[in-house]
Amino acid sequence: MLFNSITFVLFHLLFVALYWATKSIRVRQVLLLLSSVVFYGWYYWPALILLGVSMVVNYGFSRWIEVATEKKKVLTLAVVVNLCSLSWFKYSKFIADNVVAVLGQLGLELESPPMNDWLPLGISFYTFQIIGYLVDVSRGQVKAERNFLVFGVFKCFYAQLVAGPIVRAKDLIPQLKERHVFYSRDFQLGLYYLLAGLAIKVCIADTLAQFVNHGFGDPGALDTGTAWLTLYGFAFQILSDFWGYSTVAIGLGLMYGIELPLNFNLPYLASSIRDFWRRWHITLSEWLRDYVYIPLGGNRRWQNRNLFLTMLLGGLWHGASWNFVFWGAGHGLWLALERVSPTIFPKNRFFKWLKIFLVFNGVCLLWVFFRAGEEELRAAIAGNDNVNGLQVSLDYFRALFMPPFQQAGSPPETLMFILLGFLAFMFFLGKSLTDRRFLDWSMTRQVMLCVLLLFLIIAYADAQLDFIYFVF
Amino acid sequence: MNPRLIKFLIIFTLVIGGFEVFARVNGKYFYALSDKVLLKAEILERSPETKVLFIGSSRFLDAIDHTVFSEVIAERTGNEFKSLNGATTGFDGARFAYFAEIAADSPQLTHVILEASSPSLQDGKLDFPDQKSVPEVPENERKEVFADIFETHLQDWLTQNIALVKYRKSLRPKVLLKLLVLFTADSIDPNFWMRKGIARNLFGSSEFDVAEDFIDNFKPDVITPTTITESPENLNPNHIYGNLENLSTIFSKNRNLTVIWVAPPVSKEKRKGNYSEKFTGFYQDIAFRFGSTFYDYAGLGMDEEFLRDPTHLNAKGRALFSTILADQLAGHFTAATPNSAEAAAD
Numbered sequence: 001m002l003f004n005s006i007t008f009v010l011f012h013l014l015f016v017a018l019y020w021a022t023k024s025i026r027v028r029q030v031l032l033l034l035s036s037v038v039f040y041g042w043y044y045w046p047a048l049i050l051l052g053v054s055m056v057v058n059y060g061f062s063r064w065i066e067v068a069t070e071k072k073k074v075l076t077l078a079v080v081v082n083l084c085s086l087s088w089f090k091y092s093k094f095i096a097d098n099v100v101a102v103l104g105q106l107g108l109e110l111e112s113p114p115m116n117d118w119l120p121l122g123i124s125f126y127t128f129q130i131i132g133y134l135v136d137v138s139r140g141q142v143k144a145e146r147n148f149l150v151f152g153v154f155k156c157f158y159a160q161l162v163a164g165p166i167v168r169a170k171d172l173i174p175q176l177k178e179r180h181v182f183y184s185r186d187f188q189l190g191l192y193y194l195l196a197g198l199a200i201k202v203c204i205a206d207t208l209a210q211f212v213n214h215g216f217g218d219p220g221a222l223d224t225g226t227a228w229l230t231l232y233g234f235a236f237q238i239l240s241d242f243w244g245y246s247t248v249a250i251g252l253g254l255m256y257g258i259e260l261p262l263n264f265n266l267p268y269l270a271s272s273i274r275d276f277w278r279r280w281h282i283t284l285s286e287w288l289r290d291y292v293y294i295p296l297g298g299n300r301r302w303q304n305r306n307l308f309l310t311m312l313l314g315g316l317w318h319g320a321s322w323n324f325v326f327w328g329a330g331h332g333l334w335l336a337l338e339r340v341s342p343t344i345f346p347k348n349r350f351f352k353w354l355k356i357f358l359v360f361n362g363v364c365l366l367w368v369f370f371r372a373g374e375e376e377l378r379a380a381i382a383g384n385d386n387v388n389g390l391q392v393s394l395d396y397f398r399a400l401f402m403p404p405f406q407q408a409g410s411p412p413e414t415l416m417f418i419l420l421g422f423l424a425f426m427f428f429l430g431k432s433l434t435d436r437r438f439l440d441w442s443m444t445r446q447v448m449l450c451v452l453l454l455f456l457i458i459a460y461a462d463a464q465l466d467f468i469y470f471v472f
Numbered sequence: 473m474n475p476r477l478i479k480f481l482i483i484f485t486l487v488i489g490g491f492e493v494f495a496r497v498n499g500k501y502f503y504a505l506s507d508k509v510l511l512k513a514e515i516l517e518r519s520p521e522t523k524v525l526f527i528g529s530s531r532f533l534d535a536i537d538h539t540v541f542s543e544v545i546a547e548r549t550g551n552e553f554k555s556l557n558g559a560t561t562g563f564d565g566a567r568f569a570y571f572a573e574i575a576a577d578s579p580q581l582t583h584v585i586l587e588a589s590s591p592s593l594q595d596g597k598l599d600f601p602d603q604k605s606v607p608e609v610p611e612n613e614r615k616e617v618f619a620d621i622f623e624t625h626l627q628d629w630l631t632q633n634i635a636l637v638k639y640r641k642s643l644r645p646k647v648l649l650k651l652l653v654l655f656t657a658d659s660i661d662p663n664f665w666m667r668k669g670i671a672r673n674l675f676g677s678s679e680f681d682v683a684e685d686f687i688d689n690f691k692p693d694v695i696t697p698t699t700i701t702e703s704p705e706n707l708n709p710n711h712i713y714g715n716l717e718n719l720s721t722i723f724s725k726n727r728n729l730t731v732i733w734v735a736p737p738v739s740k741e742k743r744k745g746n747y748s749e750k751f752t753g754f755y756q757d758i759a760f761r762f763g764s765t766f767y768d769y770a771g772l773g774m775d776e777e778f779l780r781d782p783t784h785l786n787a788k789g790r791a792l793f794s795t796i797l798a799d800q801l802a803g804h805f806t807a808a809t810p811n812s813a814e815a816a817a818d
Contacts, residue, residue: 184474
């Protein structure tokens with residue numbers, strides 16, 4: 001079910017009403033699990049089989065890890081099983097194609113074997129979330145959940161199942177067991193987050209998508225100015241798409257009285273790449289830090305190598321394409337370089353904004369790999385294996401940097417105006433979402449803002465595009 | 473439940489309800505704002521003194537300055553003909569036919585000048601608010617995904633029953649600004665806000681300086697009913713011909729209307745693709761059968777300084793072409809009889 005569909009809005013309101021109509025914790029847990037199952041199986045019910053198997057297997061593993069004397073061995077087995085499942089659905093074709101290509105270079109001509117081409121929705125997110133949980137259980141940071149109902153909701157709570165935020169067991173499970181009292185401020189804030197998130201998605205992300213899809217669809221036809229504007233367009237498209245999704249997720253949770261973690265905090269105002277990763281997809285960054293970077297050695301030894309490998313994995317997590325490997329490697333390299341570089345800028349306001357500008361543009365350049373990789377993934381899902389993400393990246397970089405810098409054609413003024421308007425809109429909304437100041441506003445202001453957001457959703461919600469992170 | 477939340481929900485519902493009532497009462501304007509063609513049709517209806525209507529795609533939108541056109545016509549003939557450039561971007565055969573029906577029924581109009589080029593004559597689909605969003609798919613071809621069918625019917629029900637959803641496109645900030653366009657259409661050229669390059673239009677000059685002989689030599693191929701004695705042979709009709717025929721049939725019901733077709737100019741490089749023998753055959757056949765006149769400028773290449781891109785004129789090109797066109801069509805505005813090809817030829 002898509003968040004930006006009428007079916008979903010009705011479905012959510014129905015389950016929220018049922019949830020608050022009962023006082024029994026058990027009934028509420030049943031409702032949350034039932035709603036999540038309906039949500040996930042709505043478009044393709046066979047996907048529920050995989051989710052169910054994963055739920056049962058990981059419930060068993062968590063209980064086993066807790067009682068096992070050699071926790072590490074059981075944990076390793078559990079992680080391998082989960083990664084095998086993820087790899088089969090997400091990376092098997094990529095691996096097979098590359099092996100065949102390498103063998104072909106060595107003179108051994110083989111045909112790619114028929115591999116799985118179905119990618120279960122949200123598999124990357126729920127696999128990482130459950131691995132984190134299993135590690136936490138083995139470390140003794142959380143107890144293995146005995147109540148299967150609660151475990152099931154933790155595993156597949158529909159607000160964050162498909163594209164995060166990636167939630168820690170210690171944060172979510174206690175909330176699922178708590179007897180929530182209907183708290184009006186939370187509900188009102190949840191409604192605001194829901195409207196704001198949907199408005200950000202349908203109004204900003206989907207509008208920008210039209211320009212971006214056009215630009216990346218044929219980078220060879222772009223002049224320099226349009227290529228840069230389209231790239232900035234994508235930077236704000238992906239932010240508003242994913243930030244919109246995460247905001248909706250937080251809003252949905254709040255309407256049930258459940259608090260989900262923030263995933264974004266004005267990332268394009270970061271003044272260093274380290275700062276950027278503290279503001280962008282925060283729950284994934286923290287997951288990578290706690291479950292990859294620190295086990296690799298963290299700050300204790302080989303810090304640069306650890307940073308590089310962590311980001312490489314983070315890149316590959318996004319999709320089975322060399323583009324994501326390059327994207328992750330680029331960020332890893334940048335993080336490592338930043339760590340060893342001396343501070344060259346004096347500390348004042350001008351240089352702070354200069355650093356923000358440089359970081360933003362650096363991040364944008366790396367987005368080229370990411371967007372081209374997404375182009376390849378979407379084409380592959382649609383059954384077209386002829387789109388080469390690396391070639392798209394190369395063509396795009398050529399459009400950005402190679403002469404002629406201006407070809408015949410009109411500069412995309414519309415895109416420029418849209419970007420400027422959205423910047424102001426996002427900055428305003430972003431502030432109100434991160435510090436929750438909405439609740440301090442007067443009733444008139446609250447109502448007017450919610451009406452405005454609802455109008456924007458109605459006005460722009462005719463395309464019903466998928467969220468970008470659905471393909472990951 | 474907290475009284476503050478109840479108050480919030482009540483006020484929220486009342487405000488939305490108020491807007492719904494407002495949208496229902498003023499449905500005519502919301503409807504007009506929800507599509508560019510509907511907006512132009514509404515502007516035409518609100519301007520009963522308009523006698524000349526241009527219909528076409530972005531090529532016509534960029535190529536015609538109706539104020540310049542009317543001024544030149546007045547200068548050449550001594551008669552006042554208020555004109556309106558009703559061309560819009562994203563135009564196609566379906567929209568053409570829709571606007572043609574309105575123009576054909578419009579009692580105030582004496583002349584319609586239509587764009588005869590491939591973009592405006594492509595097949596298309598209307599997407600107006602009062603049209604059903606559920607596609608008419610044959611039962612055996614329908615993809616039976618319950619989730620999709622459920623969502624589509626839900627959306628359709630809302631579109632049919634809730635005015636705010638029905639006119640949703642008119643709620644977009646950019647579209648709402650067009651309310652000003654609608655109410656100021658008499659004093660400010662409505663196309664000024666709808667063409668690409670608003671900023672450049674605002675600050676750029678539309679003054680052109682060309683040699684007299686350029687204008688003298690900028691002569692289109694003119695096809696009039698009097699120059700054709702029979703339909704061309706070996707005509708191979710396609711959808712473009714189909715749309716030409718369909719539109720001509722629509723206009724043929726109003727005998728008081730002079731119908732003129734114009735193929736606008738393009739760049740020197742593009743002219744070959746836009747100027748084909750096939751089109752000339754279509755024009756000759758339609759001229760012969762329906763008595764309309766064609767002015768084909770697509771074979772003439774425009775200099776780059778008059779172009780925004782290879783197929784669209786800029787402000788300078790617009791001023792120049794509107795002057796040339798009015799000059800060459802002036803004959804149609806002196807004669808009292810409709811479809812006065814002979815007068816124009818003289």
